Amino acid sequence: MKKILIVLILTISSLSFSQEGKFKLVLDAGHGGKDPGANKNGCVEKEIALDVVLQIGELLKNYSDFDVKYTRTTDVFIPLRDRAKIANDFGANLFVSIHCNSSVSPNPSGSMTLVMGLSRSNMNFEIAKTENAVIFQEDDYKKNYKGFDPNNPSTQIGLKILQEETLLQSIEFASEIQNQFKNTLTRKDLGMHQQPLWVLDATVMPGVLIELGFLSNYKESKYLNSKEGRQNFAQVIALAILKYKNQLLGTETPLFEPKVLTPIIIEETKPEIVPIVDTVKTIPLDVQPQVDDQKKYRVQIGYSTTKLDLVPANFKGLLNVTMKQEGNAYKYFYGNASSAEECKKLLAEAKTKGFNTAFMVEDKE
Ligand SMILES: [Zn+2]
Numbered sequence: 001m002k003k004i005l006i007v008l009i010l011t012i013s014s015l016s017f018s019q020e021g022k023f024k025l026v027l028d029a030g031h032g033g034k035d036p037g038a039n040k041n042g043c044v045e046k047e048i049a050l051d052v053v054l055q056i057g058e059l060l061k062n063y064s065d066f067d068v069k070y071t072r073t074t075d076v077f078i079p080l081r082d083r084a085k086i087a088n089d090f091g092a093n094l095f096v097s098i099h100c101n102s103s104v105s106p107n108p109s110g111s112m113t114l115v116m117g118l119s120r121s122n123m124n125f126e127i128a129k130t131e132n133a134v135i136f137q138e139d140d141y142k143k144n145y146k147g148f149d150p151n152n153p154s155t156q157i158g159l160k161i162l163q164e165e166t167l168l169q170s171i172e173f174a175s176e177i178q179n180q181f182k183n184t185l186t187r188k189d190l191g192m193h194q195q196p197l198w199v200l201d202a203t204v205m206p207g208v209l210i211e212l213g214f215l216s217n218y219k220e221s222k223y224l225n226s227k228e229g230r231q232n233f234a235q236v237i238a239l240a241i242l243k244y245k246n247q248l249l250g251t252e253t254p255l256f257e258p259k260v261l262t263p264i265i266i267e268e269t270k271p272e273i274v275p276i277v278d279t280v281k282t283i284p285l286d287v288q289p290q291v292d293d294q295k296k297y298r299v300q301i302g303y304s305t306t307k308l309d310l311v312p313a314n315f316k317g318l319l320n321v322t323m324k325q326e327g328n329a330y331k332y333f334y335g336n337a338s339s340a341e342e343c344k345k346l347l348a349e350a351k352t353k354g355f356n357t358a359f360m361v362e363d364k365e
Pocket of ligand 1: 037
């Protein structure tokens with residue numbers, strides 16, 4: 001989420017539907033181009049946001065009563081004001097912006113949905129600050145944002161008092177999204193929040209900003225980066241949009257049953273016990289040096305609380321993977337070598353495949 005922007009705006013006016021009676025939805029993939037957003041654990045916010053947004057659009061494209069517009073469909077930088085303009089010019093009924101969160105600590109996890117509003121809580125202001133900070137990456141930001149300083153809440157001159165009704169609609173929508181995350185996807189629920197975001201004068205539609213999860217959290221970042229995880233999020237957000245529209249307009253657009261998939265997440269381990277294989281041993285002279293042909297070495301590539309099938313597809317193509325259960329977790333090893341030298345080659349191979357934190361272990365069994 002950092003350095004990104006969002007443009008959410010809430011709305012006031014009554015919903016104006018096009019003559020064809022279509023529900024106009026603007027899908028906004030956060031960040032893009034020179035602004036990658038959060039970038040942690042090899043997972044990039046702008047890429048995840050775009051993929052999820054495009055998948056939501058694909059799902060809703062099947063509905064003839066929806067008219068979907070994207071702020072971007074490729075990896076390009078879109079200034080905040082342009083995102084708002086796209087929504088305004090389109091006459092959108094709903095604005096949905098997709099982001100990923102990030103923290104300096106690897107611990108926080110969970111999904112939250114932000115509704116534009118006038119909140120002064122520090123936590124929300126911190127998020128607003130980072131999401132609004134993208135303004136500084138735009139040329140002429142001083143002119144274009146009329147002195148708005150994302151770092152100073154007192155200068156948020158663009159904020160409007162929202163009509164209660166519009167705010168309630170956005171809150172209702174945000175609650176449904178969180179409900180889907182929690183109950184359908186069993187993601188950690190960080191709830192619905194209000195936050196002050198840059199609001200352009202003329203923008204008048206309900207809007208939410210969804211923080212899918214934390215890229216700074218290893219496990220969550222892998223979920224967000226997985227094909228299955230992204231597909232899961234896209235499905236339930238599309239479903240929440242359908243429900244919101246039906247409830248708001250009293251329509252009966254058919255819903256669909258989301259197919260929740262479980263991504264395979266291999267957590268790479270931190271080195272615990274790294275055998276010192278190059279140490280010169282002092283052997284007493286009266287002891288016959290013995291060939292240590294009993295030792296076996298393996299490369300530990302990761303662990304998971306999920307028991308994985310030992311097929312190459314689950315381990316980035318590596319063959320000959322073995323597993324050992326320890327408590328509730330499973331350790332995964334690559335190869336089987338009778339010398340440390342031989343094992344070093346296996347280690348290099350595992351790293352080439354992407355297991356960057358793999359390490360050698362002595363097989364004591
Ligand atoms: Zn973001």
